[in-house]
Amino acid sequence: MTFNVFRGAGFVGALATCGLMATTAIAQTMPDKIEKIGLMVQDMSNPFFSAMDRGARRAAEEIGADLNVQDAQLDLSAQYNQIDAFIQQGVDLIVISAVDGGGIEPAIIKAKDAGIIVIAVDTPANGADAVIMTDAVQAGMKSCTYLFEQMGGEGQVLLVDGTPIQTIIDRIDGCKTVAADFPDIEIVGQQSSMNDRASGLMVTTDMLTANPDVTGIFGMNDPSALGAVLAVEQAGKTDQIIVTGVDGSPEGVAELKREGSPFIGTATQNPGKMVEEAVRIAQEMVAGNAPEDDTILIESVLVTRETVAEYPGW
Structure with a gap:
C-alpha cells in the first residue's frame, strides 16, 4: 500500500459559512470495490488531523486499500486541486474534512459525477453522500x-x-x-x-x-x-x-x-473513528446499502x- 501526504500552500483569509449537504440528487455510479481512498484534511499541523490520518491508515490496511492523504493547509483552492488529482488517479472514495463546506460543493459534484463516493468528516460539505462528525x-x-x-x-x-x-x-x-x-x-x-x-x-x-x-x-x-x-x-x-x-x-x-x-x-x-466509520459506510454503499441517515453524529464525552x-x- 502507498501512503502519501501532499501539502497545499496559502491560506483563505475569509471562509464562507458551511451549509448543509445539498439535497439535490446527483447522478452517481458506485465503484465495485473500495480499492483507492483519498483523505483530505484541513491542516495536518493540527494533531486532530494527524489522528484522522492514523484512522485512515488503519481502515485502509484492514480492507487492503491504497491511501493517499492530502493536506490543504486551510486553503480552499488547494482542496479543489486535490479533488481534481483524486479524479485523475481514479480513487473510489474521498473522505474530506472541508475547509469550506459550501465553497467545495462544485468540486464534490465533479467527483461524484466521476463515480467517486464522497463522505465528509468533522464538518458538513455540500453535496457529500454523508457526513460523520462529533455532535x-x-x-x-x-x-x-x-x-x-x-x-x-x-x-x-x-x-x-x-x-x-x-x-x-x-x-x-x-x-x-x-x-x-x-x-x-x-x-x-x-x-x-x-x-x-x-x-x-x-x-x-x-x-x-x-x-x-x-x-x-x-x-x-x-x-x-x-x-x-x-x-x-x-x-x-x-x-x-x-x-x-x-x-x-x-x-x-x-x-x-x-x-x-x-x-x-x-x-x-474521535477523529480516527470518524474516518474509520466513513470507510465502513462507503463499503456499505458499494454493497447497495445506503445509510438511513446522511448525518452520523458521534457522542462527545466530557x-x-x-x-x-x-x-x-x-
Whole structure:
C-alpha cells in the first residue's frame, strides 16, 4: 500500500459559512470495490488531523486499500486541486474534512459525477453522500455547562471562537444555549482564532486586556483553549480564571494532568473513528446499502481533571 501526504500552500483569509449537504440528487455510479481512498484534511499541523490520518491508515490496511492523504493547509483552492488529482488517479472514495463546506460543493459534484463516493468528516460539505462528525452542539454544551458550574454559576466569560466552519459554529451555539440557563453568567467577549494555540493566545490576550474581571474562558477547540491558558498565565490570572475546550486531544490531556493549570475540562472528539466509520459506510454503499441517515453524529464525552486518567484518548 502507498501512503502519501501532499501539502497545499496559502491560506483563505475569509471562509464562507458551511451549509448543509445539498439535497439535490446527483447522478452517481458506485465503484465495485473500495480499492483507492483519498483523505483530505484541513491542516495536518493540527494533531486532530494527524489522528484522522492514523484512522485512515488503519481502515485502509484492514480492507487492503491504497491511501493517499492530502493536506490543504486551510486553503480552499488547494482542496479543489486535490479533488481534481483524486479524479485523475481514479480513487473510489474521498473522505474530506472541508475547509469550506459550501465553497467545495462544485468540486464534490465533479467527483461524484466521476463515480467517486464522497463522505465528509468533522464538518458538513455540500453535496457529500454523508457526513460523520462529533455532535458539536452537544460538545459545546457539555464543555460550557462544566465551565459555568465550576464558576459557581456566575461571572464573566470569554469565548475563543474559530474559523466559520459548521462544527465550530455549532460548538459556540451550544455554549450560548447553555449560557441562557445561567442568568448570572455574562459573555463579555468573543473573538475568532485561527483554530491554533498561537492565535488563541493572541485573541485571548486582547480580550483579557479589555475585560480584566473575567473568570472563565471557553475555547472552541483544544489548541485555542491552550492558547487561552497561556494568555491567562502570562497575565498572572491563574488563580482567577478557568478554561475549558473541545477535542480531548493529547495536548489537552497533558494539560489536564499538569499541576496548577487553569485548564479544567475538554469535551471529546474521535477523529480516527470518524474516518474509520466513513470507510465502513462507503463499503456499505458499494454493497447497495445506503445509510438511513446522511448525518452520523458521534457522542462527545466530557473529560476533566478527575476523569482524565480513565480517558483512552486518540
